[in-house]
């Protein structure tokens with residue numbers, strides 16, 4: 001990507017396990033086939049949880065990971081601005097078992113399209129202002145919980161009891177307080193999760209349109 005060409009940022013928010021990652025992955029694969037894999041990237045807000053390496057494990061498990069204060073949104077905004085200006089970043093990597101950033105980072109170069117996905121993205125005006133289009137995954141909470149139990153036990157090293165306790169203590173209350181109200185900032189609200197074929201096609205069309213617009217300007 002040249003330093004002068006515009007980068008298109010699509011924000012994807014919604015409850016935990018609502019299908020944000022799956023939706024981003026589907027759009028990524030299909031847009032990659034059209035414009036090339038090096039032209040599109042996915043950034044997960046989860047990589048921007050605050051570093052907690054200076055805290056004990058006992059302290060880390062007490063963090064409320066569904067509250068906006070658990071996120072380093074300032075770093076995320078800084079990285080989005082750098083990528084848009086044509087500069088590569090060192091993206092933090094996150095461990096759900098260690099509850100903190102990994103010591104390693106991922107080198108990420110600028111791309112023409114960024115798919116940005118995460119639960120709390122729309123709660124922050126500075127992040128919203130970086131987006132060209134915003135999508136909210138409107139999956140019923142009972143379906144999200146069932147998917148989260150399966151995923152967290154299978155992929156994030158959790159026990160059923162801890163997933164349920166965390167759900168009642170923070171995940172559901174913070175969804176009601178912060179995430180659900182942030183739906184008002186979405187351009188498009190998508191039901192039925194990450195496999196919604198028509199929604200994927202609509203977003204692909206919008207990306208093509210935004211890319212064509214940015215090419216006309218340069």
Ligand SMILES: Nc1ncnc2c1ncn2[C@@H]1O[C@H](COP(=O)(O)OP(=O)(O)O)[C@@H](O)[C@H]1O
Pocket residue numbers: 014015016017018019020021022023147148151192193194195196
């Ligand atoms: N429409 C769907 N049908 C079946 N499973 C789905 C659907 N959408 C998401 N999933 C599954 O639910 C789980 C959570 O989805 P994911 O995309 O990781 O959610 P999020 O990124 O919002 O936390 C994953 O295992 C994913 O494969």
Ligand SMILES: Nc1ccn([C@@H]2O[C@H](COP(=O)(O)O)[C@@H](O)[C@H]2O)c(=O)n1
Pocket residue numbers: 015016017020046049065066095096097098099100118119171
């Ligand atoms: N150490 C952590 C960090 C985050 N979480 C949970 O992850 C959810 C957000 O990620 P999704 O992929 O599900 O959108 C969020 O609800 C946090 O509760 C965690 O459990 N542990």
